[in-house]
Amino acid sequence: MGMNRDCLGRQYAPTEPYVVTRRKIVEFADAIGDTNPIYRDVTAATAAGHKDVVAPPTFPIVLGAEGLDMVTADDELGLDFTAVVHGSQAFSYTRPVATGDVLNSVTTIAEIKALGATEMITLDTTVTDEDGAHVVTASSMLVVRGDAGEKGQ
């Protein structure tokens, strides 16, 4: 049982870049109930110094979704996604994600550790733009619960 430690450091990169649209940003802002005009209105966004409508700080989780799917589909790793809850999450931004961005993401297995019957895996997703410039790094720690319902979301 348990995840294969040989997979530590393994990288997963979606082949297609993610093209950020204003519609998707609005959809995401609506889903967190945020009516900030900077997520919706070009005039408000440019007045705040942005090139176009920008995305909420937690939006980059969408950019890591495909990488996460690749991780969970990796049979060699053996991550039981039905037992997974989210343990912690961190974002480090060089700049906000903006409408029109064409973004590449690479997800790396940064850490695997065990605590009793529970295992934890940390996935770091680095997001860069068309010029190769860093936009944001997202770090997700997932808990594979040996004991149900104690922690995490």
Place this chain on the structure above:
Amino acid sequence: MGTESVTSNATPAVRYADVEVGTELPPQDFVLRRGDLVRYAGASGDFNPIHWSERVATGVGLPNVIAHGMLTMGVAGRVVTDWTGDPGSVTSYEVRFAQPVVVPDDDEGTTVSISGKVTEKRDGNEVVVALTATVEGRKVLTRSSAVVRLP
């Protein structure tokens, strides 16, 4: 989504010079209902059934369907971005999910209360904000903070 507090987006941008360690951000309450979880699943692409199926959630030992951690993190971030006025002010943001946010299948939903306080002023106009998120007085986020760059 039910926001019980009045959220004004005409927030005057807070300035670095006006902020002190101990400055409190305006707290907000957010009501999460089942429909909000379904909407967030669609927007985020996270269709894990523990966020919409009572059968699956209780089957893995949870008390009921739970909110996506990222939804909790998303609404908590609103307290920060409503305060600064500009989401581009955020240079880092991190949370630990201490306990699940259980969302019953009813009209009342679950109220998540978010508050924030400035814990540090750094060079380069950066300010550290510690965030607290509670449901019925119990902390659902711990070790949670955002760093913002202010004018």
